[in-house]
Amino acid sequence: MTNHYNTIIIGAGHNGLAAAAYLAKQGRKVLVLERRAIVGGSVVTESFGDGFTVDSLHTGGILRPDIIKDLKLATHGLLVDTVHQPFISLQPVGHASSLTYRDHLVIDSNPVKAAESIKHFSVKDAARWPEFVRFMDKSAKILNTAYATIMPRLPMNFGVKEGFGLVDMGLSLRLAGRKDMLNFIRALPMTAQELVEEYFESEIVKAAIASVAIHGSTLGPMSAGTGYTLIHNWMNRGGLSHVNVGKAGEITIALANAVKSFGGEIRTEAEVVNIKIENQIAKGVVLANGEEISANVILSSADPKHTLLKLVGPRELPPEFVWHVQSIKMRGSVAKVHLLTDGSHEIPTGTVVVAPSVKYLEKAYDAAKYGEISEQPYLEVTTSSNTVSIHFQFAPYVLKNREWKVESGNIYKLATDTLNNYFPDLQSQITNYHVITPLDLETTYGLSEGDLNHGQLMLDQFLFMRPIPGWSNHKTPIDNFYLCGSGVHSGGGVSGAAGRNVIKVLK
Numbered sequence: 478m479t480n481h482y483n484t485i486i487i488g489a490g491h492n493g494l495a496a497a498a499y500l501a502k503q504g505r506k507v508l509v510l511e512r513r514a515i516v517g518g519s520v521v522t523e524s525f526g527d528g529f530t531v532d533s534l535h536t537g538g539i540l541r542p543d544i545i546k547d548l549k550l551a552t553h554g555l556l557v558d559t560v561h562q563p564f565i566s567l568q569p570v571g572h573a574s575s576l577t578y579r580d581h582l583v584i585d586s587n588p589v590k591a592a593e594s595i596k597h598f599s600v601k602d603a604a605r606w607p608e609f610v611r612f613m614d615k616s617a618k619i620l621n622t623a624y625a626t627i628m629p630r631l632p633m634n635f636g637v638k639e640g641f642g643l644v645d646m647g648l649s650l651r652l653a654g655r656k657d658m659l660n661f662i663r664a665l666p667m668t669a670q671e672l673v674e675e676y677f678e679s680e681i682v683k684a685a686i687a688s689v690a691i692h693g694s695t696l697g698p699m700s701a702g703t704g705y706t707l708i709h710n711w712m713n714r715g716g717l718s719h720v721n722v723g724k725a726g727e728i729t730i731a732l733a734n735a736v737k738s739f740g741g742e743i744r745t746e747a748e749v750v751n752i753k754i755e756n757q758i759a760k761g762v763v764l765a766n767g768e769e770i771s772a773n774v775i776l777s778s779a780d781p782k783h784t785l786l787k788l789v790g791p792r793e794l795p796p797e798f799v800w801h802v803q804s805i806k807m808r809g810s811v812a813k814v815h816l817l818t819d820g821s822h823e824i825p826t827g828t829v830v831v832a833p834s835v836k837y838l839e840k841a842y843d844a845a846k847y848g849e850i851s852e853q854p855y856l857e858v859t860t861s862s863n864t865v866s867i868h869f870q871f872a873p874y875v876l877k878n879r880e881w882k883v884e885s886g887n888i889y890k891l892a893t894d895t896l897n898n899y900f901p902d903l904q905s906q907i908t909n910y911h912v913i914t915p916l917d918l919e920t921t922y923g924l925s926e927g928d929l930n931h932g933q934l935m936l937d938q939f940l941f942m943r944p945i946p947g948w949s950n951h952k953t954p955i956d957n958f959y960l961c962g963s964g965v966h967s968g969g970g971v972s973g974a975a976g977r978n979v980i981k982v983l984k
């Protein structure tokens with residue numbers, strides 16, 4: 478077996494695979510090393526028993542269109558569903574079978590249809606919906622431009638190339654129009670509650686939107702900066718609801734196929750335990766089985782804390798850099814409950830949320846602040862045929878006086894009891910279930926502290942401060958060693974931007 482490559486990429490999540498595919502396409506000799514037996518990272522479809530196949534973590538998703546095109550992912554089996562299913566906020570009334578669309582808030586991707594449902598909660602809100610969608614789409618476009626730009630290494634000096642990138646970004650932002658630009662900047666530090674209150678009066682409408690702002694973050698809708706997370710999630714989803722539900726794994730399988738088609742290699746069950754460094758230059762990796770592989774360039778798509786503190790090690794890094802990395806806020810508080818049912822469940826198709834009011838969401842978050850599991854959680858539910866997948870918040874990684882090893886039953890109970898308020902027959906329809914706790918996110922899926930974005934998306938951890946101030950351009954103090962996962966600027970969520978952008982700065 479060859480033990481020298483031009484480029485080694487640690488981790489076969491969608492960002493690692495995207496970077497590998499671009500590099501292999503350039504003709505580099507590329508090797509991807511993945512600790513799990515399968516590729517995909519958080520974008521993976523797995524089986525937990527007979528007929529029990531689900532998107533284990535992330536629900537659906539889309540890559541940036543330029544990546545799909547550049548890597549010819551359609552020819553590698555990626556069929557992107559462009560139709561958004563509706564976003565549905567449940568209302569606790571009656572029996573599911575007797576509910577009409579008027580009882581639930583059904584926000585269709587077609588703004589005119591969405592306004593039809595919103596009108597039953599507030600005529601004023603229905604009238605404002607198209608304007609809100611326009612603002613969010615425009616803001617998502619602006620954020621996407623920033624995410625396509627390599628950030629300067631503030632407060633360090635930065636190079637001419639990065640300077641040109643910034644000028645480019647400035648120009649396209651200017652072209653967005655002065656008013657939209659200003660509104661976008663104003664929205665970022667706002668709380669989601671403040672932002673939605675500027676547009677809407679109905680509690681159910683406000684809470685439905687605010688739930689997307691806190692999805693995946695350990696923040697409540699009254700936390701500063703959830704204006705930004707709302708725009709971030711809107712951008713990655715292309716609106717409120719998910720696409721490709723039940724087929725998330727197809728994204729990473731197509732990426733892996735692309736890597737191989739360009740001549741790259743992927744090895745699974747190949748955990749990297751150490752990065753070999755000589756005179757501040759990365760030389761290769763050591764695997765858990767003791768094997769050593771050398772390379773000219775090494776990229777890591779694993780999270781920055783794991784990568785820099787465990788694989789590189791503090792002794793190889795400047796003390797201030799280490800201190801910053803240690804200070805990265807990783808605060809996972811998401812659990813997942815998958816249900817296999819007999820097929821008679823009545824949960825509608827789409828992205829379904831339990832988010833009855835902004836206060837409900839904030840109270841759910843309050844629990845996490847004190848190391849407690851939310852007794853009344855915010856849930857986001859999707860279905861694919863007879864399976865039901867429940868995203869559960871808040872389930873903090875660090876529990877007070879309790880241990881995750883014994884808490885998975887509690888999560889299952891809280892999730893199904895909550896859904897039972899809306900679908901009273903659900904319990905009797907369940908034939909199997911699988912719970913993923915924040916500890917499982919760390920041990921099985923390699924996410925430090927169960928943080929699904931490799932570091933919280935917060936205003937002090939974004940743009941030129943992601944992953945840490947002064948190191949926002951994928952580079953590290955180690956020569957020939959780069960970061961390309963969700964923990965870097967443009968990362969967090971499914972887009973492939975971090976894996977695509979790193980290519981621009983490689984030697």
Ligand SMILES: Cc1cc2nc3c(=O)[nH]c(=O)nc-3n(C[C@H](O)[C@H](O)[C@H](O)COP(=O)(O)OP(=O)(O)OC[C@H]3O[C@@H](n4cnc5c(N)ncnc54)[C@H](O)[C@@H]3O)c2cc1C
Nearest residue numbers: 488490491492512518519535749779923929962963970971
């Ligand atoms: C429950 C959940 C819900 C989510 N919901 C959303 C959402 O609604 N919207 C959204 O946009 N995003 C969402 N996300 C986030 C999104 O899925 C992730 O940010 C993104 O998929 C991360 O991709 P990545 O390639 O950067 O990293 P990962 O997918 O984490 O891949 C990193 C890979 O590196 C491997 N690895 C780690 N250490 C090593 C090592 N030492 N050696 C070898 N391999 C290693 C891991 O096994 C993993 O396969 C969600 C994530 C989760 C978990």
